[in-house]
Structures are given as C-alpha cells and as structure tokens.
Amino acid sequence: MNYRWNWSILLQEPYWEWLWSGVQWTLAISLVSWVLALTIGLGVGIARSLPARGARLVAGIYIDVFRNIPPLVQLFLWFFVLPEIVPESIGLWLKRDLPYPEFVTAVVAIGLFAGSRVAEQVRAGIEAVGNPLLPAALATGLHPVQAFRLVVLPLGLRAIVGPLTSEFLITIKLSSLSLTIGVLELTAQSRHVENYTFQGLEAFTFATVGYLVIGLCVTGLMRFIDDRIGGSALRKAAT
Amino acid sequence: MIAVEDVHKSYGKLQILRGCSATVRQGEVVVICGPSGSGKSTLIKCVNGLVPFERGTITVNGVSVSDPKTDLPALRSRIGMVFQSFELYPHMTALENVSLAQIHVLKRSRAEADERSEKILMRVGLGSKMTSRPSQLSGGQQQRVGIARALAMDPAAMLFDEPTSALDPEMINEVLEVMQELALEGMTMMVVTHEMGFAQRVADRVLFMDGGEILEDTPKAQFFTAPATERAKQFLTKVLTH
Amino acid sequence: MNDFDWGVIARSWSFLAEGMALSALLVLVATVGGLVLGFGLALMRLSTHRFIAAPAAAYVTVMRSLPLVLVLFWFYFLIPLAIGRPIGSLMSALIAFVMFEAAFYCEIIRAGIANVRKGQAEAGLATGLRRGQVMRHIVMPQALRAMMPLVLNQIVIVFQDTSLVYVVALHDFLTTASIVASRDGRPTEMYTLVAVVYLIICLSATKAVEFYRKGRTT
Numbered sequence: 253m254n255y256r257w258n259w260s261i262l263l264q265e266p267y268w269e270w271l272w273s274g275v276q277w278t279l280a281i282s283l284v285s286w287v288l289a290l291t292i293g294l295g296v297g298i299a300r301s302l303p304a305r306g307a308r309l310v311a312g313i314y315i316d317v318f319r320n321i322p323p324l325v326q327l328f329l330w331f332f333v334l335p336e337i338v339p340e341s342i343g344l345w346l347k348r349d350l351p352y353p354e355f356v357t358a359v360v361a362i363g364l365f366a367g368s369r370v371a372e373q374v375r376a377g378i379e380a381v382g383n384p385l386l387p388a389a390l391a392t393g394l395h396p397v398q399a400f401r402l403v404v405l406p407l408g409l410r411a412i413v414g415p416l417t418s419e420f421l422i423t424i425k426l427s428s429l430s431l432t433i434g435v436l437e438l439t440a441q442s443r444h445v446e447n448y449t450f451q452g453l454e455a456f457t458f459a460t461v462g463y464l465v466i467g468l469c470v471t472g473l474m475r476f477i478d479d480r481i482g483g484s485a486l487r488k489a490a491t
Numbered sequence: 492m493i494a495v496e497d498v499h500k501s502y503g504k505l506q507i508l509r510g511c512s513a514t515v516r517q518g519e520v521v522v523i524c525g526p527s528g529s530g531k532s533t534l535i536k537c538v539n540g541l542v543p544f545e546r547g548t549i550t551v552n553g554v555s556v557s558d559p560k561t562d563l564p565a566l567r568s569r570i571g572m573v574f575q576s577f578e579l580y581p582h583m584t585a586l587e588n589v590s591l592a593q594i595h596v597l598k599r600s601r602a603e604a605d606e607r608s609e610k611i612l613m614r615v616g617l618g619s620k621m622t623s624r625p626s627q628l629s630g631g632q633q634q635r636v637g638i639a640r641a642l643a644m645d646p647a648a649m650l651f652d653e654p655t656s657a658l659d660p661e662m663i664n665e666v667l668e669v670m671q672e673l674a675l676e677g678m679t680m681m682v683v684t685h686e687m688g689f690a691q692r693v694a695d696r697v698l699f700m701d702g703g704e705i706l707e708d709t710p711k712a713q714f715f716t717a718p719a720t721e722r723a724k725q726f727l728t729k730v731l732t733h
Numbered sequence: 734m735n736d737f738d739w740g741v742i743a744r745s746w747s748f749l750a751e752g753m754a755l756s757a758l759l760v761l762v763a764t765v766g767g768l769v770l771g772f773g774l775a776l777m778r779l780s781t782h783r784f785i786a787a788p789a790a791a792y793v794t795v796m797r798s799l800p801l802v803l804v805l806f807w808f809y810f811l812i813p814l815a816i817g818r819p820i821g822s823l824m825s826a827l828i829a830f831v832m833f834e835a836a837f838y839c840e841i842i843r844a845g846i847a848n849v850r851k852g853q854a855e856a857g858l859a860t861g862l863r864r865g866q867v868m869r870h871i872v873m874p875q876a877l878r879a880m881m882p883l884v885l886n887q888i889v890i891v892f893q894d895t896s897l898v899y900v901v902a903l904h905d906f907l908t909t910a911s912i913v914a915s916r917d918g919r920p921t922e923m924y925t926l927v928a929v930v931y932l933i934i935c936l937s938a939t940k941a942v943e944f945y946r947k948g949r950t951t
Contacts, residue, residue: 568861592860
C-alpha cells in the first residue's frame with residue numbers, strides 16, 4: 253500500500269471550511285429532524301395507545317407505512333414527487349420559492365421517518381411502564397383521562413429516554429441521506445475533499461471522528477437526562 | 492471423600508467465604524444451613540468448581556478442584572448437582588434432559604442413554620412425563636427431573652443447592668421424599684436447605700454458616716438440642732417457630 | 734391524473750427486475766456474511782479476556798455510529814488502495830455491507846446468548862459437559878430461538894439499507910427506477926412504484942415476524 257499521508261490537508265483552505273460547514277449542516281439537519289421526530293412520535297405514539305379505535309388505527313397505519321419504506325425512497329418522494337402531484341401553484345412554490353429547499357425536504361423526510369420509530373418507542377413505554385399502573389390509578393378514584401394524563405403518560409415517557417438515545421443516533425446517521433439531493437453535509441464534504449485531493453483516508457477519518465464525537469455527546473446528554481428522571485429504575489421495575 | 496480446607500472467596504471487595512473447612516465422608520449426609528447471604532450456595536458451588544476460589548483447597552476423592560491440571564468436566568461428571576431454580580433445558584423433553592450428558596460425556600449411545608433415563612425417571616415417579624417439556628411440568632416434577640438428570644451419571648456424590656426453595660409448599664415433600672430415599676441408599680450428599688425437618692430425619696451432620704464462616708459442624712442431635720453458638724440458637728428459633 | 738403514464742413501468746419492467754435482483758443479492762450476501770462475521774464478533778465480545786473483547790466492542794461501536802453511506806465511501810476508497818487494484822463498486826459495496834451489518838448482527842447474537850440464564854450453563858457444566866458442548870447443546874439452541882425475530886427484522890432493515898448503494902451508482906432497484914425516472918421524465922410513477930413495492934415486501938415481512946412472535950409467546 254503506497255499512500256502519501258498528509259493530515260495537514262484537513263487544515264488547509266478551502267478544505268477545512270468545507271468540512272466544517274459539513275459538520276454544521278449535519279448538526280442542523282439532525283437537530284431539526286429530531287425535534288420534528290419527537291413531536292410526531294409523541295403525537296402518534298399517544299394516539300396509538302388511546303382506547304379510541306379510530307385514533308389507534310390511523311396511528312398504526314402511519315407507523316406501518318413510514319417504517320416500511322426505505323428512508324432514501326421517502327426522501328425522493330418528498331423531493332421529486334410531491335411538487336408534481338400537488339396543485340400547480342403549490343408545486344411551483346415548492347420548486348422556486350421555498351427557502352433552502354434541499355434542507356427543508358431532508359428535514360421533513362428524515363423527521364417523518366424517525367417520528368414513526370419514536371412513536372413505536374412511546375407506545376412501548378406506555379404499554380410496559382404506564383399501563384400496568386392504570387388499575388392502581390383508577391383505584392384511587394382518578395377519572396380515566398386523569399389517570400392517563402397524570403400517571404400513565406408521564407411514567408411511560410420517563411422510561412423511554414434511554415431507548416430514545418439510539419433513535420437520536422439513527423436520526424444523525426440518516427442526515428447523511430440528504431447528500432443525495434445536494435445538501436453538502438459532513439459525509440458529502442468528506443467525499444468532496446477526497447475527490448479534490450485524493451487524500452481520502454484523512455477526509456473520511458475526519459468524518460468518522462466527527463460522527464463518533466457527535467454520537468458520544470448525544471449518548472452522554474441522553475444518559476444525563478435519563479439519570480435525572482430515573483428512567484432506568486422505571487424500566488427495571490417494569491421487567 | 493470431599494475435603495474442604497480454608498477456602499476463601501470474594502467478589503471484588505465483597506468477601507463471601509472466609510476460610511471454610513469441612514469434610515464429608517463416604518455415605519454421609521451433610522446439611523448446610525444458615526441465613527441467606529451466609530455463603531452456603533457459593534460454598535457448594537466451589538465443590539464442583541462452578542465457582543473459582545482464591546485461597547484454600549477442595550479435594551474430591553483426592554483430586555484437587557482448583558488444580559489447573561485437573562480435568563474439571565471429568566470430575567464434575569462424578570458429582571451430581573441439583574439447582575434451586577431447577578435449570579432444566581427448556582428446549583428439551585424430560586427424557587432428553589436426562590440423556591444429554593450421558594451421550595456427550597459418558598459417550599453412551601442414544602438408545603442406551605434413553606433406556607437408563609427412562610429407568611431413573613420412573614424411579615422418581617415421572618414415568619408418564621418422559622416426553623413433556625419443562626414448561627409442561629409442575630415445579631416439583633421439574634425438580635425431580637433435575638435429580639434424575641444428576642443421578643443418570645451414576646455420581647459418587649450429590650450436591651443440592653436449596654432444592655426446595657423455589658417450590659410451592661405442597662410440592663416440597665415429593666422432592667424431599669426422593670432425596671430421603673437416596674440418603675437411605677447410602678448416597679454421599681451435601682444439601683443446602685432451610686428444611687429443618689429433612690435435616691432432623693436424614694442428616695448425619697449439620698454445618699451452620701453465617702457471614703462466610705462455618706460456625707458449627709456438629710452431629711445433628713447436638714445441633715438441634717444444644718447448638719454451641721448464640722447465632723445458631725437465634726437462627727433455630729427463627730426457622731423452627733413457624 | 735391523465736398526466737400520468739403508468740405504462741412506463743411495463744416498458745421498463747425487465748430493467749427494474751435486474752435492479753431488484755441486485756438488491757436481493759446484496760441482502761443475501763450482507764445477511765449471510767454479516768451473520769457469520771457477527772457471530773465471531775459476538776463470541777469475541779463475550780470473552781473474558783479483555784484483549785479479545787475490547788477490539789470487538791470498539792469495532793461494533795464505531796460501525797454503529799457511522800452512516801452506511803460513509804461506510805460505503807470508505808470501502809469504495811480503501812479496498813483498491815489496500816489491494817492495489819480496482820475491484821469495482823459491486824465488490825466494494827458487498828464487502829462494506831458485510832462489515833457494516835456484522836456489527837448489528839453481533840449485537841443481536843450477543844444479546845441472545847447473554848440473555849440465556851447463567852444457571853443453564855452451570856447446569857450443563859455440572860453434569861460434566863465441556864464449554865463447547867454447553868454452548869452447542871444448551872446455550873445456542875435457546876439463544877437462537879430468542880434472537881430469531883430480531884434477525885428477521887434486521888433482514889428487513891438490510892433490505893431497506895440496500896437502497897443506499899444509489900450513492901456508489903450500483904444498479905439496485907431504487908437506482909434502476911431513478912434512471913428510468915430521469916430518462917423518461919417520469920419521477921412520480923417510478924418513485925411511487927418503488928415506494929409501493931418496498932412497502933408491500935417490508936410490511937408483509939414485518940407483520941409475519943410479529944405474527945410468529947405472538948404465536949410463540951401465547
């Protein structure tokens with residue numbers, strides 16, 4: 253293997269700037285998609301655990317559809333297909349006037365997919381940790397709605413912070429898909445540097461370390477929250 | 492035949508055994524009792540090398556358990572063990588449970604092993620349950636399969652680790668009866684148990700353990716009438732009053 | 734809806750079928766290779782020797798933190814460099830998939846083995862069985878039954894993952910469809926088809942696994 257190492261390439265202009273902006277895009281897409289995923293996951297997950305059959309059915313269909321189409325295909329649907337099938341004026345707006353169209357599309361696609369995964373966790377948390385306490389809550393005279401709101405839901409949600417860590421990490425990894433529609437995030441920029449300089453080992457190492465560091469931060473943050481709210485004790489008690 | 496000498500065992504900083512010594516002679520039945528956490532189970536698991544220990548020696552028929560040159564599997568095949576939570580293999584029938592080690596350790600043919608297993612299962616009163624899986628058996632039946640599994644190896648001694656602790660009260664006797672029969676036939680046995688009635692009927696000697704030490708090693712008559720230590724007295728009043 | 738021309742699907746059918754065949758090949762190789770390598774990694778991780786367990790743990794952690802796209806780029810770049818000649822994007826993608834999925838299969842297998850109660854192995858050892866025999870006759874059969882649904886779910890995920898070879902221009906199902914989409918100017922029809930086909934295959938597999946799992950626990 254003959255390869256000329258040149259780590260200084262990472263610090264040279266414009267490569268450093270490329271890579272650093274890649275990190276920023278990756279963070280931006282990951283964080284915004286994650287907020288979207290949490291919102292959707294919470295709503296759909298709660299709907300999935302309600303006694304109302306209609307709500308359960310709709311939420312179930314959402315989860316089934318979004319979990320069973322590859323996220324990359326979903327991204328293409330939003331990016332290439334949506335503008336074609338909506339009324340023409342909206343389609344034109346999507347194509348011409350939407351600010352940062354690639355970024356927004358990537359966030360929507362990743363957020364909706366990750367949301368279906370979060371929803372499953374929310375449902376599982378409510379089922380495993382919250383529901384077993386329902387009889388006790390009802391026995392104290394709480395109205396079913398109160399029991400759900402005051403006991404079942406808060407405990408169910410506390411229990412899932414741990415399991416949600418891996419969903420957050422998956423969302424970060426998914427942000428790399430946005431390179432297929434032209435967002436120059438971390439993976440794309442490392443490839444970009446490789447194409448220009450042929451110093452692939454350095455460029456890809458940078459990206460690898462970048463993802464590892466981001467992942468470690470997320471894991472640490474989630475563990476901190478989980479410890480603060482006593483999530484692992486709740487999960488243990490449920491098994 | 493079993494000689495335990497000055498055995499120490501700790502998990503990290505937690506000392507479980509602090510210098511235990513005892514001997515069990517051929518044909519003897521020794522009951523080990525004591526409060527939970529006193530190290531009884533650990534001690535009995537040291538005897539067949541399931542739990543490694545730091546200091547001291549244990550020999551079975553003159554063979555050292557902790558010597559790295561000892562063929563532990565061969566040694567274990569001569570010592571039967573019965574577990575608190577049965578530990579039957581859930582993916583096998585009762586018969587297969589009893590035959591497995593005969594086939595793979597004693598190298599008996601499947602037919603030979605099954606024939607032997609059938610005989611032993613009949614002996615413990617499970618002739619009609621040979622093809623049942625553990626999940627289809629009651630706790631008492633499962634534990635009798637557990638005993639049969641150990642007996643099928645024609646062991647020279649048997650170790651029992653709280654064999655009735657996980658059982659519903661009405662099933663305890665069917666297991667104790669099988670054990671009592673074994674004792675009467677002259678089997679060498681070490682039994683960790685809280686069943687003081689069994690100890691009174693069957694044991695030759697009683698070891699009382701507390702805090703990782705063997706505090707008493709006395710003939711049973713003496714243990715139940717005149718225990719030497721205060722802690723044994725307290726223990727006896729607690730277990731005998733209800 | 735008159736603007737849509739669903740005939741484009743019929744006209745490109747054989748090309749799409751070739752794409753699906755490549756997707757299937759990727760799933761097959763990634764699963765078989767991933768399971769074999771993953772089993773080895775799992776055994777390493779369960780070892781009591783630090784020098785054996787730690788490298789496997791590090792490998793799994795790193796692989797699981799990286800996007801598959803980056804891993805595909807890595808191998809696409811690394812392998813020719815390492816062996817001194819180009820091997821084509823199919824080979825490098827196959828290797829990348831095996832190496833990547835092995836990390837996930839490793840965790841499934843490791844959890845399956847670790848969840849078999851310790852007493853089961855003790856019971857086997859106490860009758861004189863050797864460690865290998867205990868593993869083969871007592872631990873593995875139970876672990877396999879427990880991990881089966883997770884392995885099947887992972888295969889569905891691998892199938893979805895194969896769509897990512899788009900980034901190294903391999904002609905899998907999605908990529909062939911996207912080629913037709915831009916050649917004939919029919920993105921709506923083609924991407925809808927891709928979504929529906931994936932949905933049908935993955936959903937039926939997921940439901941089958943769920944059904945199998947429920948049937949076993951009750």
